[in-house]
Amino acid sequence: MLLLMAFILSSCANANEETAPPSEPTPLVVEDTPPTDPVIPVSQYIAPLTGLRIESPTNVRPLAVMVNNAPAARPQSGLSKADMVYEVLAEGGITRLVAIYQSHSDAITIGPIRSIRPYLIEIGDLYHGLLVHAGGSPEAYSIIQKQKKEDLDEIGKAGAFFWRDKSRKAPHNLYSDTDKLREAANKLKYKQEVAIPTYPFRSENEIIAGEHASKVDITFLLQNYIVSYDYDDSKKVYKRSINNKPHVDLTNNMQLEAANVIVMGADHKVLDDVGRISVDVNLGGEALIFQHGKLIRGNWIHSKDDVIRFVKDDKEIPLVPGTTYINIVPNDPSFESHVKVSNEKQN
Secondary structure (H helix, E strand, O other), rough: HHHHHHHHHHHHHHHHHOOOOOOOOOOOOOOOOOOOOOOOOOOEOOOOOOOOEOOOOOOEEEEEEEEEEHHHOOEEOOOOHHOOEEHHHEEHOOOEEEEEOOOOOOOOOOOOOOOEHHHOOOOOHOOEEEEOOOOOOOHHHHHHHHHOOOEEEOOOHHHHHHHHHHOOOOOOOEEEEHHHHHHHHOOOOOOOOOOOOOOOOOOOOOOOOEEEEOOOOOOOOOOOEEEEEEEEOOEEEEEEEEEEEOOEEOOOOOOOOEEEEEEEEEEEEEOOOOEEEEEEOOOOOEEEEEEEEEEEEEEEOOOOOOOOOEEOOOEEEOOOOOOOEEEEEEEEOHHHHEEEEEOOOOO
């Protein structure tokens, strides 16, 4: 009997042990730590013509757009989004702009768009660019036809991909955008991707040796047309003006800015009574390179199947990441007669 009672008591004790609720877990003590910001990955891809970071690598073919720079055409649209911009004389002392677009993926309205010349073809070809224009000189058309250049001409087979802005007077009112132009290129079965030339670029906060240059004034030909670039030390860019008025982009009202301003001298020759000219962009010559408020005196060279490059002591001068403006002035009467530099020291 005693054994039976002991067995029952033991069983009850085990049952109570199995059905008892689990004990509370011991709280985990964690020392206070400040919240960390989310890590944003830095793109490892670099745009070949600007040196700026982009989301993904791209060999999309550049667009080389002939942009009207007559007074009635200003302010233009889309120049603030160009990777590179060349400014060079056309007829009558008026300059024309060749705007190169390659790295932006969003649609960019561009214009007013104007006609093409042989040396403008050469500038576009430097980047294997798709030539975008509205008409051209007889010599330019001859080159396009004989060499079977891939171009988008508003008065030719690409007309449907341009439009006229009724708020402006012709011929200063012709526009397109990058999406429409690439759509036109696809329809015409033009090359969509090409080998993109690249430049060396400076590292962030790299110290640049050179003369102080807070401002540069450029006279291409006419004394009443002066392009100026004023250095903004807070943004590390040069701001562009025409005749002391900010040169702005109509689409965003932003003053045009350049990380690099380059002035290069080239031989110019008047060809006919109309005033058409030729510009030698192959021979090489003097160049002034403005970066971070400094002036570097060098030279420009051009080898076959390459872009124009800028050198000092036989070494290529790296560009500062950002947009580059290249201004081509005549060598006559002298290269530096077209350029005035202010050497006020930057703080």
